[in-house]
Amino acid sequence: MSIALNLDHATAPRPARQTRKPLVGLDRAALAQTLVEGGIAEREARMRASQLWNWMYVNGVTDFERMTNIGKGVRQQLADNFMLDRPEIVTEQVSSDGTRKWLFRFRDPANPNMPPVEVETVYIPETDRGTLCVSSQVGCTLTCSFCHTGTQTLVRNLTAGEILGQVLMARERLGDFPGGSRPTNGLVPSGETRAITNIVMMGMGEPLYNYDNVKQALLIASDEAGISLSKRRITLSTSGVVPKIGPTGSEIGVMLAISLHAVRDDLRDILVPINKKWPLKELLQACRDYPGLSNARRITFEYVMLRDINDSDADARELVRLLAGIPAKINLIPFNPWPGSNYECSTSSRIEKFADIVNRAGYASPVRTPRGRDIFAACGQLKSETERLSKKDREALAG
Numbered sequence: 001m002s003i004a005l006n007l008d009h010a011t012a013p014r015p016a017r018q019t020r021k022p023l024v025g026l027d028r029a030a031l032a033q034t035l036v037e038g039g040i041a042e043r044e045a046r047m048r049a050s051q052l053w054n055w056m057y058v059n060g061v062t063d064f065e066r067m068t069n070i071g072k073g074v075r076q077q078l079a080d081n082f083m084l085d086r087p088e089i090v091t092e093q094v095s096s097d098g099t100r101k102w103l104f105r106f107r108d109p110a111n112p113n114m115p116p117v118e119v120e121t122v123y124i125p126e127t128d129r130g131t132l133c134v135s136s137q138v139g140c141t142l143t144c145s146f147c148h149t150g151t152q153t154l155v156r157n158l159t160a161g162e163i164l165g166q167v168l169m170a171r172e173r174l175g176d177f178p179g180g181s182r183p184t185n186g187l188v189p190s191g192e193t194r195a196i197t198n199i200v201m202m203g204m205g206e207p208l209y210n211y212d213n214v215k216q217a218l219l220i221a222s223d224e225a226g227i228s229l230s231k232r233r234i235t236l237s238t239s240g241v242v243p244k245i246g247p248t249g250s251e252i253g254v255m256l257a258i259s260l261h262a263v264r265d266d267l268r269d270i271l272v273p274i275n276k277k278w279p280l281k282e283l284l285q286a287c288r289d290y291p292g293l294s295n296a297r298r299i300t301f302e303y304v305m306l307r308d309i310n311d312s313d314a315d316a317r318e319l320v321r322l323l324a325g326i327p328a329k330i331n332l333i334p335f336n337p338w339p340g341s342n343y344e345c346s347t348s349s350r351i352e353k354f355a356d357i358v359n360r361a362g363y364a365s366p367v368r369t370p371r372g373r374d375i376f377a378a379c380g381q382l383k384s385e386t387e388r389l390s391k392k393d394r395e396a397l398a399g
Contacts, residue, residue, distance in 0.1 A: 020080070020081055022082070025162070026161075028049055031053065032049040038077075038081035039077060039081060040074070048074070057220070062086060064079040064082075088106075088116075089102055089103070090103040090104070090105050098187060100173075101122045102169070104120070104121055104165070117138040119137075121135060121169075121170060122203065123196070126189065129198050130174075130188070131196075131197070131199070132170050134163060134201055134202075136158055136204070138155035138156050138205070139155045142206055142274055144261075144272050145342070146304055146306060146335060158205070158213060159213055163214065163217035164217045170196060171227075176195050176196055197233060198233045198234070198235070199218075199221060200234075200237065211244050218236070218252050218254055231254045232255060232297070234254040235254060236248055237258070245286040245290060249292055256300070257302055258283065258300070259272060260272075260301045260303050261306075262310050265280055271310070280322065284323075287326055298328050300330075301330045305332055305345060305346035306335050307344040307347065311346040315354070316357035316358055320361040323363065331365075351367055
């Protein structure tokens with residue numbers, strides 16, 4: 001089923017959007033400095049920043065008037081100069097398996113005359129976790145031949161605030177904030193108090209091509225005084241931007257996933273063209289050097305199963321050989337079809353035999369159950385409508 005929504009969080013008239021600065025996505029120092037620039041006395045800016053942090057990320061408030069521990073005059077000053085906007089929901093779809101997909105629309109507050117952009121975000125409920133798949137770019141530059149998102153032109157990077165905006169909006173829709181109302185068919189995992197327990201940067205775009213914004217967003221998401229997700233419950237997936245893999249471990253400290261999909265450079269050059277720049281040898285060395293790598297903090301290697309392309313017994317044995325010495329888990333992903341794709345999914349028996357070879361070598365190799373296929377929310381199926389913008393508009397958005 002598909003539900004079209006247009007949520008307005010404002011409860012009172014506000015000055016023109018371009019006169020107010022967004023606060024979501026700023027780190028504490030930048031938040032305090034921005035308050036000073038908006039007229040808040042420097043001596044109280046740090047205190048106000050701490051209060052705002054709690055209201056934004058713990059309580060999920062988008063209206064300054066609800067911030068009861070801040071004086072009325074200061075609340076008005078904040079409302080006149082700043083905003084806590086979240087993305088507009090264009091559509092919300094719920095799969096037959098409970099997966100939810102949102103099409104979010106963002107407008108650039110610094111450039112109100114620019115066309116809005118759209119991204120897709122997916123929530124996957126399971127008995128032991130609730131995973132939010134977050135996008136980092138509008139479109140993608142990687143052109144992976146099996147991926148629907150890769151057929152969409154890159155429009156621009158998302159800001160840290162826009163990345164976090166997906167998390168905040170999803171938490172609101174799933175009733176994760178204090179006093180929130182949960183959907184009647186929503187699922188809170190067993191033993192948990194919130195619907196979203198995990199974040200994966202596996203949506204639209206290559207996160208490491210938008211490193212600074214992704215870093216800031218994930219550090220805020222894992223801040224104990226904010227959204228407070230453990231870094232072990234945040235996974236960043238990359239197709240292999242080798243120079244940024246080390247900094248991801250040392251500066252962000254989240255779990256790493258590699259979109260591998262092939263065990264030979266000639267094939268990976270076709271499936272994942274970034275391999276031409278950073279081939280398998282360089283990629284796997286960066287994985288071996290990943291800060292904090294251990295049996296308790298394994299790297300996940302994602303491997304989409306393509307019939308008669310990369311699914312032979314020889315491919316499985318070579319995969320085991322390539323990963324020797326790397327604490328790893330291998331996710332086998334049945335190919336999710338999309339209109340115009342040139343690939344077919346491997347047969348169930350072939351996937352099972354491939355998995356058996358990998359398992360006998362000592363690697364956990366779960367076969368990922370496709371989720372949300374009926375609403376095109378499964379792995380590799382995400383694609384927004386922003387590509388319909390004119391070439392001139394896309395170039396303007398990209399700067």
